[in-house]
Amino acid sequence: MSNNPAMQHSSLRQEGRNLPPVQTLSVVSGKGGDGRTTVAINLAMSLAQQTAQVVLFDGNLSMGTIDTALNIKQKFNIADLVADEKDINEICVTGPYGITLVPGCHGNPEMSQLSQIQHQGIINSFSQLRTAADIMLIDNEAGISRSVLDFTYAAREVLLVVCDEPASMQNSFATIKTLSSNKECCRFRVVANKVDSSQHGLEIYSELCRQTDRYLDVLVEYCGCIPFDEEITEASRAGKALTETNSGSRSSRSFQRLAEKIMKWPKPDSAQGHPEFFLERLI
Numbered sequence: 001m002s003n004n005p006a007m008q009h010s011s012l013r014q015e016g017r018n019l020p021p022v023q024t025l026s027v028v029s030g031k032g033g034d035g036r037t038t039v040a041i042n043l044a045m046s047l048a049q050q051t052a053q054v055v056l057f058d059g060n061l062s063m064g065t066i067d068t069a070l071n072i073k074q075k076f077n078i079a080d081l082v083a084d085e086k087d088i089n090e091i092c093v094t095g096p097y098g099i100t101l102v103p104g105c106h107g108n109p110e111m112s113q114l115s116q117i118q119h120q121g122i123i124n125s126f127s128q129l130r131t132a133a134d135i136m137l138i139d140n141e142a143g144i145s146r147s148v149l150d151f152t153y154a155a156r157e158v159l160l161v162v163c164d165e166p167a168s169m170q171n172s173f174a175t176i177k178t179l180s181s182n183k184e185c186c187r188f189r190v191v192a193n194k195v196d197s198s199q200h201g202l203e204i205y206s207e208l209c210r211q212t213d214r215y216l217d218v219l220v221e222y223c224g225c226i227p228f229d230e231e232i233t234e235a236s237r238a239g240k241a242l243t244e245t246n247s248g249s250r251s252s253r254s255f256q257r258l259a260e261k262i263m264k265w266p267k268p269d270s271a272q273g274h275p276e277f278f279l280e281r282l283i
């Protein structure tokens, strides 16, 4: 990751030229345990099964979880990129269905205290990625740390995972409020997780909208729901995504439906006027 912006910019231009734009989704939630990692991984698998080229970025920079969850051995990780020892292509690993994983590191506290400029360097480095990519999912830390804000502002879409628990609901509202406060994010796509039924998912969404409609000027769209499913926990214990172990389960079908929906969203076709992932593929 070069510290010289002019050099970085000119090399990004060369790398990004002629590559198609990439849809970018930042997966956020109000609190830990709501299911961001579960949604990011299983959605990535479902998208990849539907022939999309998927990049999965572990935004838990200091405590990566995706490599462990998927039983993937990583040699290098995001800390090597930040230290300028490896470039983005060298730290990537290939996961199931050809997914490109950008791994976080394990237990490096400095990685949780990076500056906004360092986050910007990480975001810019994605323009140098040579892998074919249609869509990237970012699995963020819980809540609204600096990295969550920076990575989410640099993505096109925000996928908010919410559960039917008071802390999840309350902090989801707080997350939407914070992310929309400087007008950087004004559309949020909601996925209700761990639901009993489709009706339950809609109720969670309606409850969230009651608060956002009253206090915030944002668009909150319902994307779908994922049922509570013991097989998800069992699959994660086995170090696999659900789609790899049982593609016929209810939750697996929900991820497939969600993936189908996402594939229909319009892809970015021009730059937004602020720093974003894969910017050089848009200019």
Ligand SMILES: Nc1ncnc2c1ncn2[C@@H]1O[C@H](COP(=O)(O)OP(=O)(O)O)[C@@H](O)[C@H]1O
Residues within 6 Å of the ligand: 029, 031, 032, 033, 034, 035, 036, 037, 038, 039, 142, 193, 194, 195, 226, 227, 228, 229, 230, 232, 233, 236, 251
């Ligand atoms: N739909 C679901 N059904 C059953 N268990 C789930 C579901 N979604 C997530 N879990 C479980 O909840 C726990 C927290 O999920 P995780 O994805 O790690 O949350 P987060 O990344 O938001 O902290 C994990 O044990 C996971 O297996």
Ligand SMILES: [Mg+2]
Residues within 6 Å of the ligand: 036, 037, 038, 065
């Ligand atoms: Mg997680």
